[in-house]
Amino acid sequence: MTVSALTRPGERDRLIVKLSEIDWVFVLVLSLIAGAGALMLFSMAGSSWMPWAAAHLGRFALLLLVMIVLAVVDLRVWFAIAYPLYGFGLLLLVAVEAVGDVRLGAQRWLSIGPFSFQPSEVMKLGIVLALARLYHGVPAQRARLSWWLFVPATMIALPVLLVAHQPDLGTAMLIALTGAAIVVLAGLSWRLIAIFSVTAIAAVVPMITFVLHDYQRERIFTFLNPESDPSGSGYHILQSMIALGSGGLLGKGYGLGSQSQLNFLPEKQTDFAFAALAEEFGFLGCISILALYAAVIFMALRTAYLSHSHFGRLAASGATATFTLYVLINGAMVMGLAPVVGVPMPLLSYGGTVMVTVMAGFGLVQSVRVHRYAEVTSGKGSFV
Template structure:
């Protein structure tokens, strides 16, 4: 069978048009951030591609191709898959409770043969897609304030409770904040938002004292006073602050960061890679990376704004919110402004699972851009 028989000329033309509609400045910015991550991983491994930098580059290359491929998928396909992805993620989280792997005191993984993965990563995408589809089908008045609000709150609460029980408080917080961001973006009444914020402030103290595991409570208390245990629970934050401060304005130079090179800085390739960057490239290097992150967020939000469908707007904005929360939580964590919760800096840190999740999400964002004029209907049979 010839190529022309598999793909008719009209279909090839449509693929070319879709390919051209991808935001290539966005893709280039992704490459710059991932490239900076590879350089840092090369540096902290003692100027060696092993064990982190080479795999980082390979994974990003594969994920970039995946993002481009996902961008070609019609947004109506994403719409049809929204609830199935959410339900699949929820069932996988239940499976973790029943037959999950326990590592380092937490049950967060499922193993299938030689492969293992965290179902919570599926839910980071599923919650955005499902809520975007839900709000696509209801009126602005009902989204503002009605009994319908109980449905998205339940959709958020179920995965959050399952993930928190693993326990994985960082990921549970990320899913909760992403879900609530979509609820707000959908048009929730500001009176409800204000009342919810006050209720949250009232709940936090008793939750910290009675609802957290001992090690989680210790992290919060250490965050408030890391000097109380400088060689124990406060070690991570104190070493990160030392790395950040010692870099100064211009940094010590590439490959010359003493905190990372001499292994004082823990998890230097994952959670604290931003501190490594600060030590070697200083304030200028940090601002440069943050500008690139800001550019990605701006371009993704602009894509959400340009979409003609409510589903596309909410999905793109929700996934952008997830990415923004990654950056903000990790940045606050390494600066000692938030407890250490194990959230990496996306695309900069080493780790294939988070990179895959982020790039699949950006694949949907680019699909929204490519198909921004597509009309998505919520009636039965609208898909085919």
Template sequence: MTLSGGLSRPGERDRPIIKFMEIDWTLCLMLCLIAGAGSLMLFSVAGASWEPWAAKHLIRFGIYFVIMVGLAMVDLRVWFAVSYPIYIVGLLLLVAVELFGDAALGAQRWLVIGPLRFQPSEVMKVGVVLALARYYHGLSADSAKFSWRLIVPVLMIGMPVLLVAHQPDLGTAMLIALTGLAIVILAGLSWKVILAGVTAALVAIPPFVLFVLHDYQRKRVLTFLNPEADQSGSGYHIYQSKIALGSGGLLGKGFGLGSQSQLNFLPEKQTDFIFATLAEEFGFVGCFSVLLLYGIVIFMALRIASISHSHFGRLAAAGVTATFTLYVLINGAMVMGLAPVVGVPMPMLSYGGTVMLTVMVGFGLVQATRVHRYTEVTSGKGSLM
């Protein structure tokens, strides 16, 4: 049917103008509002200056917004065709990081190609979603519930997670693992297997923390459990964040008047702890408003996933939404002292071009799922060939 509800001529829906109008512009508006709020907070923490963060944040968002709209026009069958190649390229780039990666601040996470410096782990956040969505597109409901075929998605998730964790980048490794797990569950995994997996994970956490994590990562976990034990050392981040959160009260201290951020008590105020700055300056009302925007984005993206006629589209859109949701939950919990500090930013609010690009490419896929929701992807095969 056309936008007016009548029957369309064959091929009419493929016209670029029709595709452009099918984009969910309300979702686009919500993303713009979140990015705008991020720019205001970055302007504030820089001492009422557009430099060095706020202006770049807005410019990047503008460029990535255009990229998102362009990707929304790409047919789902094209996304399907490039799913495995994107995953394989991402995996090879992670191996290249192990061999030739650029190290900084004790971590080897970046590749440098000419003037370009980037983190291949960001490619895998989208690559894992696409590859798993394509794999499960070709499986029957019984095979997705539980069978020997589960080995394939376990390997598809496990390989990039281990490579990213070795860099080390525990936060990104957690995001990839949890996103992959979400897709496997949404694909129809048996609840008995899920409960058994959760039980095994809970049993494995103590030895994992004690014997697998790096010393600084283990210290973060112990600090999370008792941040007051070393308020001026390892617990400084969480302690200052809690002060900022609590001092904001109901309405906050006012725009640009947050003492923790303006006086540089709050570390990483432009990235990991931007939400604490928001809480200090705009209080509970400001935090609730921004979280409401996130909630609306998540709800709308899940609704788009639910109306897709193809299993691939449903899983791909849901996987992107899961990644976005995990960003919000992990950063929010981290800032409030409910989770260890793992370096996960608040999407669209925090400063950082690579993460923003990943998020906007993901929403390009979500929008493509909406624009091409009637497209039947029929050539799915549950193999890596």
């Protein structure tokens, strides 16, 4: 097929063409990361597919299919469901306040029949789509500096406050930062960015003192001084750093990591999977995985860059921002640079919820890529 063939009207709407437009290198890189995750989970279970590795691979395969399906979904459909999805997410968050299950001391889960899930995950995609759609019809000047900015601010604040109230500070922060990333990408004035940054930093101390729960405060304090209580709450950080540091350049060898195999590493299959990998594969293994993550971020961001529609740009970059934040926050936490917040390493860690969020986000990114020349709207942003 020649490039000129793609310029033919209607040609790009053909399914086979759409599939060929998917970034298959991107899919390969994702598979490599998920494969590394399965390799680690296999090792940590004592060289066994059960209970994690098989489920991890199966889940990834299924979600890869979902991602491909989402990739061929017309961008206008994404555009159309943006507000409903956001509204639905908000409703679920309110519902979880009322009837959610309390697990591990927080009200995060909603059970429908045999399924239970965290509505805050829906919101991670919802906020990206809703803000992208909102900015799609807004001129540069208004997005830069105007009273209109209260609209996106409110749209971000509502879910953030609801999630923070569960309390799930990690997810709330992730939603807030994703939203902020889109607002900044849409062209927020530098002056406002500076004012917000200064205010946020100034608000940190009173936040810690008055708003946070005791366990959250404790996490931050032990992060600042992990050796103060090595067997208590500083344990997680310290053990993770021991796993990393003792890995050295080449690692202890596959299946030979004492920290992870003997359970010194807490939450080794979820939040600290990266530390387990670092222990067994060393610096070279870590750098390789980080390079794969960097490649994913670069390719996704490039997709956003090349999109012809503003909605597509913001949606793809927003989903990328979520993914980037996952990687950076988990990496910093595992390496002792950030307090312990329950943010896993996407695709590497065991756990379905995050994988669903991330793969759905990449479905959106690929959809933006497949439909990069498409007009999302004609005129005032109504559905064509």
